[in-house]
Every structure is written in structure tokens, then in C-alpha cells.
Amino acid sequence: xxxxxxxxxxxxxxxxxxxxxxxxxYIDRHLIHEVTSPQAFEGLRMNNRKVxxxxxxxxxxxxxxxxxDRKLPILDETSAIQIKTLEKNxxxxxxxxxxxxxxxxxxxxxxxxxxxITLPGTTIVCGDSHTSTHGxxxxxxxxxxxxxVEHVLATQTLWxxxxxxxxxxxxxxxxxxxxxTAKDIILSIIKHxxxxxxxxxxxxxxGEGISDLSMEQRMTICNMSIEAGARAGLIAPDEKTFExxxxxxxxxxxxxxxxxxxxxxxxxxxxxxxxxxxILKANEIAPQVSWGTNPGMTCDVTENxxxxxxFSKGDANQKKGAEKALEYMDLESGTPIQEIKIDxxxxxxxxxARLEDxxxxxxxxxxxxVSQNVRAMxxxxxxxxxxxxxxxxxxxxxxxxxxxxxxxxxxxxxxxxPDILSPGERCASTSNRNFEGRQGNGGRTHLVSPxxxxxxxxxxxxxxxxxxxxx
Amino acid sequence: MKPFVKTVxxxxxxxKVNVDTDQIIPKQFLKLxxxxxxxxxxxxxxxxxxxxxLKPDFVLNDSKYSNSEILVAGDNFGxxxxxxxxxxxxxDYGFKVIIAPSFADIFFSNxxxxxxxxxxxxxxxxxxxxxxxxxxxxxxxxxxxxFNDELVSFNIDPxxxxxxxxxxxDIAQTNHYEEKISEFxxxxxxxxxx
Numbered sequence: 001x002x003x004x005x006x007x008x009x010x011x012x013x014x015x016x017x018x019x020x021x022x023x024x025x026y027i028d029r030h031l032i033h034e035v036t037s038p039q040a041f042e043g044l045r046m047n048n049r050k051v052x053x054x055x056x057x058x059x060x061x062x063x064x065x066x067x068x069d070r071k072l073p074i075l076d077e078t079s080a081i082q083i084k085t086l087e088k089n090x091x092x093x094x095x096x097x098x099x100x101x102x103x104x105x106x107x108x109x110x111x112x113x114x115x116x117i118t119l120p121g122t123t124i125v126c127g128d129s130h131t132s133t134h135g136x137x138x139x140x141x142x143x144x145x146x147x148x149v150e151h152v153l154a155t156q157t158l159w160x161x162x163x164x165x166x167x168x169x170x171x172x173x174x175x176x177x178x179x180x181t182a183k184d185i186i187l188s189i190i191k192h193x194x195x196x197x198x199x200x201x202x203x204x205x206x207g208e209g210i211s212d213l214s215m216e217q218r219m220t221i222c223n224m225s226i227e228a229g230a231r232a233g234l235i236a237p238d239e240k241t242f243e244x245x246x247x248x249x250x251x252x253x254x255x256x257x258x259x260x261x262x263x264x265x266x267x268x269x270x271x272x273x274x275x276x277x278x279i280l281k282a283n284e285i286a287p288q289v290s291w292g293t294n295p296g297m298t299c300d301v302t303e304n305x306x307x308x309x310x311f312s313k314g315d316a317n318q319k320k321g322a323e324k325a326l327e328y329m330d331l332e333s334g335t336p337i338q339e340i341k342i343d344x345x346x347x348x349x350x351x352x353a354r355l356e357d358x359x360x361x362x363x364x365x366x367x368x369x370v371s372q373n374v375r376a377m378x379x380x381x382x383x384x385x386x387x388x389x390x391x392x393x394x395x396x397x398x399x400x401x402x403x404x405x406x407x408x409x410x411x412x413x414x415x416x417x418p419d420i421l422s423p424g425e426r427c428a429s430t431s432n433r434n435f436e437g438r439q440g441n442g443g444r445t446h447l448v449s450p451x452x453x454x455x456x457x458x459x460x461x462x463x464x465x466x467x468x469x470x471x
Numbered sequence: 472m473k474p475f476v477k478t479v480x481x482x483x484x485x486x487k488v489n490v491d492t493d494q495i496i497p498k499q500f501l502k503l504x505x506x507x508x509x510x511x512x513x514x515x516x517x518x519x520x521x522x523x524x525l526k527p528d529f530v531l532n533d534s535k536y537s538n539s540e541i542l543v544a545g546d547n548f549g550x551x552x553x554x555x556x557x558x559x560x561x562x563d564y565g566f567k568v569i570i571a572p573s574f575a576d577i578f579f580s581n582x583x584x585x586x587x588x589x590x591x592x593x594x595x596x597x598x599x600x601x602x603x604x605x606x607x608x609x610x611x612x613x614x615x616x617x618f619n620d621e622l623v624s625f626n627i628d629p630x631x632x633x634x635x636x637x638x639x640x641d642i643a644q645t646n647h648y649e650e651k652i653s654e655f656x657x658x659x660x661x662x663x664x665x
Contacts, residue, residue, distance in 0.1 A: 015655045016648055021630040024648060028661045036554065038504035049642065053656075055663035064502065078502035085504050096665060117664050129553040129577060143577055145555035146506075147584030147641070155645045157652055161628065163576075195489055196547040196573060229550060231576050252662040261660070294489050294550075317488045317545055324487075414552075416498045423521075435493040435551060437516050 002269025004165040005236050006202045009140040009266075013123050015157055022159040028122035029139075030152050031108045032059035032095065034086040035416070036127030040150035041089040051093045052156045058117055059090050060098040062107045064416040067379050067406035070100060079417065093153075104249070106382020106408040109133040109350040113219065114384055116248025120237040120262045125152055130350045130432065132225040135234035136218035137241055138266045140202070142232040163231045166201035167274035168193075170209030175283045178360070179466040182217035183352060183430070183449035185209065185280070186224040187288035191298040193278055198230030201276060204268060205235050209282035215244040216356040223351045224432050227295040236267045289337050289462055290434045290447040292325035297434070298447065299337065301464045307333035328436055329444050330424075338462050340446070341373070344427040345457040346439070347403075347450055348379030349413035352430035357450040358389050362397045364454035367471035370402040371460030377404040377419070379411040403457070415440045428456035473586045474638030478567050479608045480540035484601035485530055488545035492578060495549070495557040509556055510563030531564075540567040541607060543600050547571075548589075549578025558585045568609045570616075572597050583631050586638065590616070590625045611636060 003011065016024035030053075037059075044051070051057060064079040066072070074080040083100065090097035098104040104111055109130055112118040118134045124141035125131060127149040134141035144158065152158055168189060174180045190197070203225050210221065218235050225233025242259050245251055252258065286300040292311075299306060308326065310333075312319035326333065331340070347353065347361055358380065370376045378398050380386035386408055389395060395405045412419040413431035421427055421443025430453050434445040448456065455463045500512040517529050525532045542561070548571040549557060558581045561569065567587060572594045574582075582589040588611060592600070600607070600618070608617040611632060616623045633639065645652075 015651050018630075021628050024645065024651075026652070026655050026659070028659070029664065035501050039506045039555075042505070047640075047642070053663075055665055058664055076502075082502050082504060119661065122661055127553060127555075129551065143553035145553055145558070145577060145581035145584060147555060147581065151641055151645065154642045155652065156656075157645060157648075159630075159641070159645070160580075195550055196575075199547070199573060199576060226551075229547065229575060250664055254662065258660070294491070320486075321488050414493075414498050416501060433491075433493065433551060435491045437497055438493050441497070441516060 002272035004268045004272045004274060005138065005204055005266060006140060006165050006234060007272070009121055009123065010162060022161045025123060025158050025160050027125050027152050027156055027158055028056060029117060029124040030057045031112055031124065031126035031131070032057060033063055033108050033128065034061045034082045035063040036146050037089065037149055038082065038085045039146050040153055041093065043150040044153060049154045051095065051153045054094040056156065057095045057153070059086060059095050060105055060108050060111055061086055061100060063410045063414065065100065065409040066417050067409050067411050067419060070407055076418065103383050103387070106384065107350045107353065107410055109223065110354060110381035110385065113137065114248065114382060116245050116251035119245065120241060121266050125158065129226040130223050132230070132232045133219050133223040133350055135222035135225065135232050136215060137245070138234055138237035140232055140234065143226065164201045164275040166198055166203045166230065166276040168203050168205050169207040169277070169279045170205065170282050171207050171279060172209060172282045173212055174209065174285065176466050179287055179451060180285050181449040181451065182213055182220035184285050184288045185282070186221045187290065187295065187298045187447060188285045189278070189280060190224065190228045190295045191288070192280070193228055195227060195294050195296040196229040198225060198228035201230050203228070203230045203233040205233060210235055211238060214356060215240055216354040219354065220351055224295065227432055237262055287449065287452050287465055289452065291329065291331060291337065292322060293328055293434055293436050295432070295434060295447060297322065297325055301337050301452070301462055303337055305331050305333055305335045305337065338464065341426070341461045342428045342446070342456050343374060343425045344421060345374060345376035345453050346412045346427055346429040346431065347377070347453050348381070348411050349431035350381065351432040352450050353379060353381030353385065355385050355388050357430065358385070358394050359392070361450040361454040362394045363470055364451050364458065364465065364468065365401045365403065366397050368401055368458045370457045374457050374460055376402070376457040377406055379406045380408050382408045412439050414438060428453045428462065472584070472638045472640065475567055475586045475588050475611060475635045477608065477610045477612070478540045479606050480538065481536065481605065482541045482543050482600055482603055482607055483530060483536045483539040485542055485544040486601065489547045489550055490544055491551035492549055492554050492557040493551055496554065496560040501554060501556050506559050507563060509560035510565070513560040513564045540565055541570065541609060542566045543570045543597060545571060546573050548574050550575040553577045555581045558582055558587060562587055570597060570600060583634055584641065586635065588635060592623070592625060596623060
């Protein structure tokens with residue numbers, strides 16, 4: 001019997017193979033950031049251990065960097081300590097760091113691909129659950145805890161029980177590719193399979209609805225695999241993948257010979273078997289808006305906030321969860337999504353802060369002004385994205401509309417830096433998690449695509465972007 | 472790592488599904504650079520009001536559970552962020568065993584690195600345990616949970632069981648495979664980053 005793409009990458013990386021217990025997997029790329037690494041380096045020091053392969057390890061700071069003027073000192077003392085600690089650790093252990101003043105600094109999952117560090121067929125880990133993003137390139141990429149970060153630093157390997165293969169097939173093309181984005185596809189998938197639907201699996205996204213997407217859109221899809229509970233998500237590489245990676249700053253010199261190998265090898269065999277399957281039709285997907293406190297609590301922009309009974313379909317625990325969510329979100333069942341007024345807009349995060357996201361959002365913003373009651377910000381995913389956007393004049397479009405235009409970082413996706421919601425504030429956000437308090441204690445998050453967020457900023461409430469006429 | 476062998480304790484019932492790691496330990500506490508001291512921030516937004524006073528209606532604030540070492544929660548426990556701080560907070564607070572119908576993958580694996588035993592049981596058994604008010608014994612060696620007159624067994628991967636029982640250092644274990652790792656590196660086609 002043939003193998004799935006995931007099984008091929010897995011098999012080609014097992015150093016010690018076990019079936020009923022964890023195998024030892026070799027790691028090709030290890031990405032490091034300031035929040036989940038200090039205790040790992042401390043562990044190495046305590047045991048007098050070295051980093052085995054500094055040449056396969058790359059670091060940046062993203063989670064708690066301020067997004068205002070980089071020349072200003074970091075006011076939050078604990079953030080400053082964490083950033084200094086990463087600088088010291090990289091220096092002591094010989095790891096390449098894209099620091100605060102580097103033109104390559106940015107969200108770790110944005111800079112990996114844009115620098116050509118992310119490669120097809122590789123194993124990639126990082127102490128961050130959204131590492132699944134890199135799966136868009138046909139890599140097996142997943143988040144790990146800090147103890148595992150320490151383990152990879154010391155051994156360049158990881159013990160892992162082999163997950164199962166899960167096929168998610170998106171058939172056909174989207175009816176309106178401007179208004180229905182990759183974000184809407186993945187939110188729609190999570191809405192259907194639930195936040196635990198992918199637990200214990202690696203998802204392979206397949207079908208015309210996926211191959212049709214650009215690389216940046218594919219990253220949005222794979223990024224949120226973890227929100228469906230999957231260990232990783234990946235997409236078989238094709239010409240788009242190779243073209244994206246050509247001539248990047250760290251693209252390997254033998255890239256073309258690798259491409260020849262990848263073309264033959266990195267695809268799911270026709271006679272392979274997935275242990276789970278879910279199929280979705282692209283032309284049935286509408287722009288999505290989350291209404292609750294996990295990404296599965298999502299509906300079409302044209303729908304009303306559901307009742308806990310409708311949402312839970314008879315599951316008592318889910319019903320209780322939905323009741324709590326509505327209470328936290330201060331929403332009544334039956335309220336049309338398009339009547340929900342918002343206070344804040346955040347366009348950013350490893351899900352949706354790449355150049356294409358900003359270009360698409362700017363088309364909605366151009367020639368308009370942010371609604372008087374809304375405070376809106378754009379946080380590019382990396383300094384390079386910021387620079388490229390500025391070369392296209394996007395900064396001017398956003399600033400003219402009264403958006404704040406910031407420096408790169410994770411920012412209000414998780415509110416570890418000063419960019420947070422105040423209690424009770426309601427935000428249209430292009431990020432990945434609408435958990436209670438995620439963007440600030442008491443803050444209320446609605447997950448949407450960049451164009452939906454931009455439109456919400458202009459109108460002060462959610463609107464169906466399919467109905468917009470653009471300037 | 473401290474080994475885990477057995478515990479006898481009452482159960483803290485946390486009647487919630489999809490408890491995410493943002494709830495277990497909110498982001499403002501992720502800035503510490505050590506592993507200790509996270510217990511006081513566990514479930515921060517559920518435990519404390521805006522004036523940082525204990526909320527009387529949250530289960531952890533009920534004094535009868537103050538010495539409990541077993542947390543029993545709803546489905547998909549530990550979903551979301553990979554932050555191991557969530558496990559450090561549970562451990563520092565005093566929990567040694569977490570029982571739920573299912574766990575998120577990364578959280579589940581983080582538990583074993585810190586001497587915490589996560590156990591998946593059927594929904595109906597989890598609900599039953601949540602209403603047990605007497606002491607419960609969790610015995611890893613025999614893979615059993617004993618309460619009232621009942622004895623329930625649970626599954627665990629033998630490799631993970633050994634690590635917990637002996638409190639083994641993962642890295643030292645892996646170093647036994649040094650030869651195989653070097654061999655793999657010699658044959659790898661993937662170039663260095665730099």
C-alpha cells in the first residue's frame with residue numbers, strides 16, 4: 001500500500017522507529033522565540049549541555065516586542081528581561097538571532113518562509129503551536145513545549161507517537177475569491193469538525209480549493225490546523241511552492257536539485273489510505289465570523305448568533321460551553337451578525353499579517369475612513385512585510401483612513417505586549433484564537449479575514465464583504 | 472524530574488469543556504524566565520476578581536479542595552497554545568493527576584515532562600468521578616483508579632509510564648542513541664540554514 005505525504009516525511013525522519021510507542025524523529029529546522037525558550041536554555045546550562053546543531057536553529061523575538069517606535073526603550077521590565085535573555089542565550093550558544101533591530105525580525109512563522117528557511121519535506125519545530133503554518137510548504141511542522149525545545153536543542157531529535165493521517169478535501173473553486181478567503185475556508189472547516197476534530201492527527205489539505213490558493217493563503221489554512229486540534233497540517237508542494245522559495249535570502253544553494261527530488265517524492269500516493277476524511281465544497285463557503293470563545297463557535301456573516309441548543313445539537317457539555325460563551329461575549333441568541341458593533345480592529349498575527357493580507361485589506365480601506373467609534377491597527381507580520389507594504393504605499397492607505405500602522409510582532413493576537421483590549425471591548429481580529437481574555441482580560445474577540453476586518457473598521461459593525469463596492 | 476508513582480487525594484471537579492491554556496495560565500504570566508512560581512497564577516481570570524480577590528464561586532477557591540492533587544475536567548483539556556507554563560502552573564499549584572475524556576496533543580505530552588499524569592477516561596466515568604467526594608487513589612504502577620468500592624483501570628504508553636515512574640531525564644535517555652543520530656545526520660540531504 002502507498003503512503004500519504006505525511007507518512008513519507010515521517011518515515012524519512014525516524015531515527016528510531018517504534019509502532020506502539022513513540023519514535024525518535026530527526027528535526028531539520030528549529031525555530032526559537034523569547035517566551036518558550038528561556039527555561040530550555042537554563043536546563044542546558046544546569047546539565048552542562050550544548051546545542052547540538054546551532055546551524056539548524058534560528059531565533060527571533062516576536063511575542064512580547066512593542067510595536068511602536070523601535071528606538072524607544074521597552075517599558076515593561078519583564079518583557080525587556082525576556083528579550084535580553086534570548087539575546088544572551090543566542091550569543092552563549094552560537095545561535096543566529098534576528099533581533100529587535102534586524103530587518104528580518106518578525107513573527108517566527110512569517111520570517112521562516114519569507115527567508116527560505118522553511119523547506120518542503122523537512123521537519124520543523126518551534127515552541128509555539130502555530131508552527132503548523134510551515135506545513136503550507138509540504139513540511140511536517142508542529143508546536144512543542146519548552147521541555148521539548150530543550151530536548152531538540154540538545155539532541156536535534158524528538159520522541160513522538162506517530163499521529164494518524166486526516167484528509168480534508170476542499171472541492172472546486174470559491175465563488176468570490178476576494179470576499180471568501182483562506183481564513184473563511186479554515187474557519188468553516190473548524191466550525192464543522194470542531195476544536196477537537198483533528199486531535200491525534202496530521203491534516204493534509206487537498207483538492208482544487210487548496211491548490212488554487214497562493215502560498216500565503218495556504219499558510220493561513222495550515223496555521224489554524226492547531227485550532228482544529230491537529231498536531232500539524234500540510235499541503236503537498238507544487239510549482240507555486242518552489243517559486244515562492246526561489247531566491248530568498250536563505251534558500252539553499254542546491255535548491256534546484258532538491259526541487260527535482262521533492263517533485264517526485266512529496267505527494268500522497270494514490271493507493272494510500274487516510275484514517276479520517278472531511279470534504280467541503282469551496283463554493284458553499286461564505287465569509288465567516290466567530291461569535292463565541294473558541295474558533296469552532298463560528299457562523300456565516302449572513303447568519304444570526306445561534307442559540308446554545310442549535311449550536312450543541314444535543315450535547316449537554318457543548319450547550320453549557322455555548323451558554324458561557326454568549327455570556328462572556330455579551331451576545332443574545334438570534335442577533336444578526338451584521339448588527340454586532342465593534343470597538344477595535346486588529347489586522348495582524350501569524351495567521352493573517354503577510355503582504356497579500358495587507359494588500360487585500362487595503363482594497364477595502366482605500367478612500368474610506370475608520371468609523372468614529374472604532375480604533376483600528378495594522379501590525380505587519382515582519383519588518384520585511386512592513387517594508388514591502390510601504391513600497392506599495394499601503395501604509396499611506398491605512399494611515400489616511402486612520403488606522404495605526406505598527407512595527408512587526410505578535411501584538412494583540414495574544415496581548416503580551418502593550419497592545420491589548422480593555423475589559424468589555426469588542427474586536428474584529430484577523431488572529432487565530434477567540435479564547436476568553438486572549439487579547440486582554442475581559443476583551444471580546446471575533447475572528448475574521450483581513451477584508452472582513454477592514455470592512456468592519458469602516459462600518460463599525462460586521463458587513464458582508466461580498467456586497468461591497470470598492471473604491 | 473520528580474517521579475510519579477501513586478497519589479491518594481480528593482478530586483477537584485472542573486466542570487468545563489475545551490479548557491484552553493490561555494485560561495490555565497493567562498499570557499501576562501508567561502514572561503518569567505524560570506519554571507517555578509506559576510501556581511498562584513493558575514486559572515487566574517477564573518480564580519480572582521478585578522481586585523485580585525478570590526472569587527468564592529470558583530471550585531479551586533473552595534477550601535475543601537485545597538489539598539487536592541487530582542483535577543477532573545471536561546473534554547479537550549489543554550487546547551490552544553503550546554505553553555508549558557500551563558503544566559508548570561498546575562504542578563506548582565499541587566496537581567499530580569489530570570483526568571479528562573480527552574486532551575490536546577501538546578498539553579498531553581508536556582505533562583509527562585513535568586511529572587504530571589494525564590489520564591483519558593470515558594465521558595461517563597469522568598462525570599462519575601466528578602461527583603466522588605471521598606479520597607481517590609491513582610496508582611500508576613498498576614494503572615488503576617480506586618474510589619469507594621470501585622476499581623477502574625486506565626491505559627498509558629509503557630515508555631511514558633516508565634519515564635513518570637522513574638522520573639527519568641529524557642535527554643539522557645536519548646543520548647543512548649547518539650550513534651543512530653549521527654548516522655542519520657551523515658545521510659541527510661537537508662542543508663544547514665546558514
